[in-house]
Amino acid sequence: MGQLCGRCQQLLRDFVASVQRMCTSLVCRIKECLTLISKCCCLKQNSSKPRQLYKPILQPHERVTAEEFLQHIETVNVPLPAEHLEAFYALLRSADLEVQQVSSLSLVNFLLEENIDKELVVQMGLLEPILDLLESEDPAVQCNSCACTMTLAGTESNREAIGAARGVTPLLSLASSYDPRVQQNAVGAILNLTQSEKIQQVLCKEGALPVLALLLESPDPEVQYYSCAALSNVAANAQHHEAMLRPGNRSLLRTLISLLSSSVNKLSSQACVCLRNLASSADIQSEMVAEDVLPKLCSLLASSSKDVHHASIALLWILSQHPHNQDTLACAELLQSLGMLLSAHKTDPVIVGHTACIINNLSLSKNRQRIIESPCVEGLLQTLLSTDIQEDSLHYVTFCLAELAKQEGATLCMVQWMDEPLTNCLVRLAGWLEHPELCFQAASIIYHMMGHEKMMLLLKQHIEEIQAYLTNFLIHPEIRFQQLGISTFCRLREDPEFSLAFRNSQMAKLLEQVRQQTEETQELLKAAVCHEDNI
Numbered sequence: 001m002g003q004l005c006g007r008c009q010q011l012l013r014d015f016v017a018s019v020q021r022m023c024t025s026l027v028c029r030i031k032e033c034l035t036l037i038s039k040c041c042c043l044k045q046n047s048s049k050p051r052q053l054y055k056p057i058l059q060p061h062e063r064v065t066a067e068e069f070l071q072h073i074e075t076v077n078v079p080l081p082a083e084h085l086e087a088f089y090a091l092l093r094s095a096d097l098e099v100q101q102v103s104s105l106s107l108v109n110f111l112l113e114e115n116i117d118k119e120l121v122v123q124m125g126l127l128e129p130i131l132d133l134l135e136s137e138d139p140a141v142q143c144n145s146c147a148c149t150m151t152l153a154g155t156e157s158n159r160e161a162i163g164a165a166r167g168v169t170p171l172l173s174l175a176s177s178y179d180p181r182v183q184q185n186a187v188g189a190i191l192n193l194t195q196s197e198k199i200q201q202v203l204c205k206e207g208a209l210p211v212l213a214l215l216l217e218s219p220d221p222e223v224q225y226y227s228c229a230a231l232s233n234v235a236a237n238a239q240h241h242e243a244m245l246r247p248g249n250r251s252l253l254r255t256l257i258s259l260l261s262s263s264v265n266k267l268s269s270q271a272c273v274c275l276r277n278l279a280s281s282a283d284i285q286s287e288m289v290a291e292d293v294l295p296k297l298c299s300l301l302a303s304s305s306k307d308v309h310h311a312s313i314a315l316l317w318i319l320s321q322h323p324h325n326q327d328t329l330a331c332a333e334l335l336q337s338l339g340m341l342l343s344a345h346k347t348d349p350v351i352v353g354h355t356a357c358i359i360n361n362l363s364l365s366k367n368r369q370r371i372i373e374s375p376c377v378e379g380l381l382q383t384l385l386s387t388d389i390q391e392d393s394l395h396y397v398t399f400c401l402a403e404l405a406k407q408e409g410a411t412l413c414m415v416q417w418m419d420e421p422l423t424n425c426l427v428r429l430a431g432w433l434e435h436p437e438l439c440f441q442a443a444s445i446i447y448h449m450m451g452h453e454k455m456m457l458l459l460k461q462h463i464e465e466i467q468a469y470l471t472n473f474l475i476h477p478e479i480r481f482q483q484l485g486i487s488t489f490c491r492l493r494e495d496p497e498f499s500l501a502f503r504n505s506q507m508a509k510l511l512e513q514v515r516q517q518t519e520e521t522q523e524l525l526k527a528a529v530c531h532e533d534n535i
Helices: 006-021 025-037 059-074 084-093 097-112 116-123 127-133 139-152 156-164 168-174 182-192 197-205 208-215 219-236 239-245 251-259 267-278 282-290 293-301 306-320 323-327 332-344 349-362 368-373 376-383 392-404 408-417 420-430 434-447 453-474 479-493 496-503 505-534
Strands: none
Touching: 006 479, 025 434, 059 097, 084 097, 084 127, 097 116, 097 127, 097 139, 116 139, 116 156, 116 251, 116 496, 139 156, 139 168, 139 182, 139 251, 156 182, 156 197, 168 182, 168 197, 182 197, 197 208, 197 219, 197 239, 208 219, 208 239, 208 251, 219 239, 219 251, 239 349, 251 267, 251 282, 267 293, 267 306, 282 293, 282 306, 282 323, 293 306, 293 332, 306 323, 306 332, 306 349, 323 349, 323 496, 332 349, 332 368, 349 368, 349 376, 349 392, 368 392, 368 408, 376 392, 376 408, 392 408, 408 434, 408 505, 420 434, 420 453, 420 479, 434 453, 434 479, 453 479, 453 496, 453 505, 479 505, 496 505
């Protein structure tokens, strides 16, 4: 949109002057000035995209005035200069209720359209009259001032200013309003304020926790979501956990667990986040499991929402870390869900990484056989073909498979699913020395499956690649690589084809070098021990 012409600029200056004088015909003067502005040729261009205006709560006659005002003021589609913000101070301070309604609504729309700098609004002194309007008896003014506060609280410096100006108390009061729009905006403002750790302290001191906990049971899903997200922010700071979960009173946990069954995806997802933030101790984790959180999480894993998957799998990962929970979690239903999740989302690093960690945690318990009999092993193997080498999730998958492969039952299961693409993938990863942990775990998986005829047949297609990574292992400075290389060499040498290939390579020479180094190390150790004994 073009710049205002000189005539429009003069009319705007007249408008500001009229506001500052606060004459009794203020609203009429506003309408007169803005009507003239809207008819000017410099503003005849129309926006190609219709803008969504914030809808106030107004009586019919008030709505007409407000809509006319907004229609005119929003025609000026340029950032509002600082000097024109002075007009809003006078408007918001007006004793005329209709002026309060119109001006607060106009300010909301300017903020939402980002035609006013949020921090500049506070710097110009508008925060004080906005917060004063929170205590208005008019729902429209309350609604608009809450919306202004919610939008302004989007920046850290403004959050500090709102807290310093004691804006928390009236917002908490309006969070219990019977008017749904007022309540929504008040709780939304509180949510934005909880992004500041300093304001979290103020909110807790002012009694926000029981108010937010009660709002979790609101019939309005938006209010539920805002309050749940606010509690999640507070719960991210462990120092508040004692106040949130006082001994003998676990109603908050039970309410959050019940919200996992919500049909609103963002609400069930946010409940997962809040529970995850609260699960900082083994006792709380055990209590969550005892409250039958598992069936609800299994249902969430079958959701069609990616955000729900991420939130629920992250909570399960936290719960699976506590040994006391592992037997309960390693049930057929959950393992089936995890296997299906891996198959459906094998390229999602969040799901793959967390699921691999969960399976590894559960495999540490006595329920390893359940994992072997589930789709989890197949799911983990298939992710090897789809996960980028740079992803941390690939490290978690290979580590989990390497741990499982140490058990013969799991090895049999893994061999069952092995084919040429998977074998090629493992051999390739074993040669990727740029990622030491990854290549070691891949080579370990191969080593444990070598005792099976099917695997040996598949490996014979990769004799040269295997010789290459074994050579690198034998000269590797870490002893564990050398030991794995020697062990793998000994097993493969029992096969005639591998034995012939090794004889025609430098493997024997390298092994002799390792033997000599080992003997020298042993001699040095003996000398060191004798010296220590003499001392």
